[in-house]
Amino acid sequence: MSTDYDDAMRHALSLALRGEGRTGSNPIVGAVIIDSDGQLLAEGFHAGGDHAEVVAIKALGKVPAGSTIVVTLEPCNHTGKTGPCTEAIIEAGIGRVVFAVADPNPTAAGGAQRLRDAGIEVIEGVLSTPARFFNRAWFSVIEKQRPLFIWKIAATLDGKTAAADGSSKWITSDSSREFVSLLRRNSDAIMVGTGTVLADNPTLIPHDGEDVKNPLRVVMGNRDIPAGSSVLDDQAELLHVRGHDFSALISALLEKGVKQVFVESGSELGTAMVEAGLIDEIMLFQAPTLLGGGRSFIGDLGITTLDQRFDLTVLATRQIGPDIFTHLKVGA
Amino acid sequence: MSTDYDDAMRHALSLALRGEGRTGSNPIVGAVIIDSDGQLLAEGFHAGGDHAEVVAIKALGKVPAGSTIVVTLEPCNHTGKTGPCTEAIIEAGIGRVVFAVADPNPTAAGGAQRLRDAGIEVIEGVLSTPARFFNRAWFSVIEKQRPLFIWKIAATLDGKTAAADGSSKWITSDSSREFVSLLRRNSDAIMVGTGTVLADNPTLIPHDGEDVKNPLRVVMGNRDIPAGSSVLDDQAELLHVRGHDFSALISALLEKGVKQVFVESGSELGTAMVEAGLIDEIMLFQAPTLLGGGRSFIGDLGITTLDQRFDLTVLATRQIGPDIFTHLKVGA
Numbered sequence: 001m002s003t004d005y006d007d008a009m010r011h012a013l014s015l016a017l018r019g020e021g022r023t024g025s026n027p028i029v030g031a032v033i034i035d036s037d038g039q040l041l042a043e044g045f046h047a048g049g050d051h052a053e054v055v056a057i058k059a060l061g062k063v064p065a066g067s068t069i070v071v072t073l074e075p076c077n078h079t080g081k082t083g084p085c086t087e088a089i090i091e092a093g094i095g096r097v098v099f100a101v102a103d104p105n106p107t108a109a110g111g112a113q114r115l116r117d118a119g120i121e122v123i124e125g126v127l128s129t130p131a132r133f134f135n136r137a138w139f140s141v142i143e144k145q146r147p148l149f150i151w152k153i154a155a156t157l158d159g160k161t162a163a164a165d166g167s168s169k170w171i172t173s174d175s176s177r178e179f180v181s182l183l184r185r186n187s188d189a190i191m192v193g194t195g196t197v198l199a200d201n202p203t204l205i206p207h208d209g210e211d212v213k214n215p216l217r218v219v220m221g222n223r224d225i226p227a228g229s230s231v232l233d234d235q236a237e238l239l240h241v242r243g244h245d246f247s248a249l250i251s252a253l254l255e256k257g258v259k260q261v262f263v264e265s266g267s268e269l270g271t272a273m274v275e276a277g278l279i280d281e282i283m284l285f286q287a288p289t290l291l292g293g294g295r296s297f298i299g300d301l302g303i304t305t306l307d308q309r310f311d312l313t314v315l316a317t318r319q320i321g322p323d324i325f326t327h328l329k330v331g332a
Numbered sequence: 333m334s335t336d337y338d339d340a341m342r343h344a345l346s347l348a349l350r351g352e353g354r355t356g357s358n359p360i361v362g363a364v365i366i367d368s369d370g371q372l373l374a375e376g377f378h379a380g381g382d383h384a385e386v387v388a389i390k391a392l393g394k395v396p397a398g399s400t401i402v403v404t405l406e407p408c409n410h411t412g413k414t415g416p417c418t419e420a421i422i423e424a425g426i427g428r429v430v431f432a433v434a435d436p437n438p439t440a441a442g443g444a445q446r447l448r449d450a451g452i453e454v455i456e457g458v459l460s461t462p463a464r465f466f467n468r469a470w471f472s473v474i475e476k477q478r479p480l481f482i483w484k485i486a487a488t489l490d491g492k493t494a495a496a497d498g499s500s501k502w503i504t505s506d507s508s509r510e511f512v513s514l515l516r517r518n519s520d521a522i523m524v525g526t527g528t529v530l531a532d533n534p535t536l537i538p539h540d541g542e543d544v545k546n547p548l549r550v551v552m553g554n555r556d557i558p559a560g561s562s563v564l565d566d567q568a569e570l571l572h573v574r575g576h577d578f579s580a581l582i583s584a585l586l587e588k589g590v591k592q593v594f595v596e597s598g599s600e601l602g603t604a605m606v607e608a609g610l611i612d613e614i615m616l617f618q619a620p621t622l623l624g625g626g627r628s629f630i631g632d633l634g635i636t637t638l639d640q641r642f643d644l645t646v647l648a649t650r651q652i653g654p655d656i657f658t659h660l661k662v663g664a
Contacts, residue, residue: 156641157616157660158630159491167638271624284489288660290642292603292633298490301624306499309488310622317649317656324649326656328489328620 005098008032008040008070009127013100015045015052016072016134020186022047022212025257027138031056031071033094035064051076053085057092068096072131074124075099075115076108086114096121100131104142137188137260140280146250147188150281151263151270152180153297157286160294161267166199168295172285175321181207183283187215187262189239189253193269194221203230204264216256220249220269246276271299274310279330282312286324337430340364340372340402341459345432347377347384348404348466352518354379354544357589359470363388363403365395365426373399383408385417389424400428404463406456407431407447408440418446428453432463436474469520469592472612478582479520482613483595483602484512485629489618492626493599498531500627504617507653513539515615519547519594521571521585525601526553535562536596548588552581552601578608603631606642611662614644618656 015030031052033042044055075085103109112122137148154172162168184206204217214236241249312328347362363384365374376387407417435441444454469480486504494500516538536549546568573581644660
């Protein structure tokens with residue numbers, strides 16, 4: 001719990017973020033190697049290939065004696081696509097391992113014990129709260145056996161997503177839409193209902209032009225997706241889940257290795273997912289405008305009195321261009 | 333527009349704010365006297381008695397030669413409850429006057445000219461934007477012949493002020509309600525419709541316990557206010573404007589010297605005031621909760637398509653306790 005490693009861990013966390021959307025079913029992880037004075041020697045993050053620890057060790061070639069590795073997740077102790085990080089750390093002669101959160105994955109756990117058995121000093125729990133938050137999607141898969149669902153809503157101040165005649169393009173600003181593109185990039189899948197496909201014909205592709213694999217496109221609902229729809233183009237894979245069975249959706253998503261789903265649906269699917277207890281977080285973009293009438297972003301939740309309200313907690317709120325962006329998690 | 337006086341003007345502006353809610357029909361004004369090195373010699377603000385300049389001059393007794401007075405509004409040039417500030421400045425031997433905004437009041441204007449005629453150097457326009465904003469209510473009375481109306485709304489994330497059964501206490505948190513108390517204190521009048529009086533029986537009194545005169549209570553609507561209603565107690569004056577004639581409301585408010593009205597009405601009166609073009613600003617408190625159904629904070633505005641939307645601009649947004657507070661002004 002030493003605060004001596006906080007700065008190095010913050011750096012490792014910032015590195016971890018650079019892997020967001022690129023690690024498939026793996027967690028995002030960052031690692032730094034520091035000398036006994038705390039000076040940075042090497043850094044690494046997981047981007048789908050070597051684990052962060054191995055990236056940092058390889059970057060250095062030979063690790064000086066007395067070095068410490070600071071890593072955002074307990075080093076793994078199993079052989080998957082790559083060998084165990086514990087063995088790489090032992091072999092590199094690293095003297096101390098500092099990590100933020102334990103690996104809850106039964107097949108990968110035991111890393112700390114393996115390191116201690118090899119005579120390496122292990123310190124755990126440094127900045128565990130942000131580290132856990134960064135991998136909350138991965139924890140969701142392991143602990144709840146389902147991906148994390150984040151519902152993105154673009155609405156007016158009075159909670160409307162379209163005017164009475166259905167017009168809705170664009171309620172929020174260019175700045176907000178650019179930010180949404182980043183959020184899509186950081187997701188494994190982008191999901192809408194068939195209604196949105198039929199009404200708006202979205203591409204569900206991040207517009208940042210990055211030359212990496214695009215997130216899976218997921219469309220849920222009974223209706224057919226018309227030939228020529230943008231979601232059928234070759235920019236990304238499409239998963240069409242027929243019907244309204246969320247168990248079938250979750251199974252299909254887990255099979256694809258999806259940890260985090262960015263839900264860009266309209267009111268109907270979003271409300272159904274809230275009622276089913278599937279929405280974990282909401283990212284609300286509010287344009288500074290009023291419509292009075294029109295379509296609300298959420299439908300009837302069966303709530304008749306204030307005590308039955310559906311509570312959330314604000315994680316962050318700020319202006320994005322002219323709009324207000326608020327990130328909330330479900331629960332008081 | 334020398335930036336040399338920015339710090340002193342910022343200080344003067346912060347002093348001005350301390351008079352908010354205490355100056356009756358007068359503007360809020362702050363003033364500081366500094367020496368030739370910019371060191372603070374004296375300060376003052378208007379709190380209903382002496383003008384800010386006179387408070388600062390009196391605090392000093394004898395003003396050293398070469399002093400500068402920095403004041404948020406052009407010194408007045410007329411004799412009202414007090415003598416002209418221009419004469420007090422000339423008499424004190426102050427060498428330079430720096431002010432932020434010109435006085436638009438025809439009866440008080442001409443101060444800068446009078447000072448220049450007396451051989452005093454005058455610099456105007458320093459931090460004029462915040463200075464104008466601080467007195468926007470006073471400018472509204474002079475320039476638009478009506479008070480500034482700020483609509484306070486406490487709603488859920490989906491824009492509801494009550495659940496389907498009418499339950500609404502308390503949607504927002506203690507922290508938000510404490511902040512509302514401050515906002516009431518900074519207003520000259522607090523207004524609701526008769527519907528709110530009948531439904532909630534509010535006191536419309538700031539709960540900060542300050543030993544100063546409470547804002548005027550204004551109730552608008554045709555229905556009688558029942559005997560025993562809290563707004564009839566002796567904590568503050570009550571103005572009951574019968575009917576729905578906003579011209580009559582404005583005349584009655586101007587007659588009482590009201591510059592700024594804090595509208596705490598429900599949807600009906602608030603929507604009517606928006607439609608009448610009377611709402612200048614909105615202070616929106618959003619609780620991080622969803623109701624799905626229930627009463628919306630705003631009713632039908634006759635808008636059918638997105639292009640007809642009622643645009644606002646975010647002035648500030650931040651978390652207050654668990655809630656999101658957003659201050660907006662009407663207009664793009």
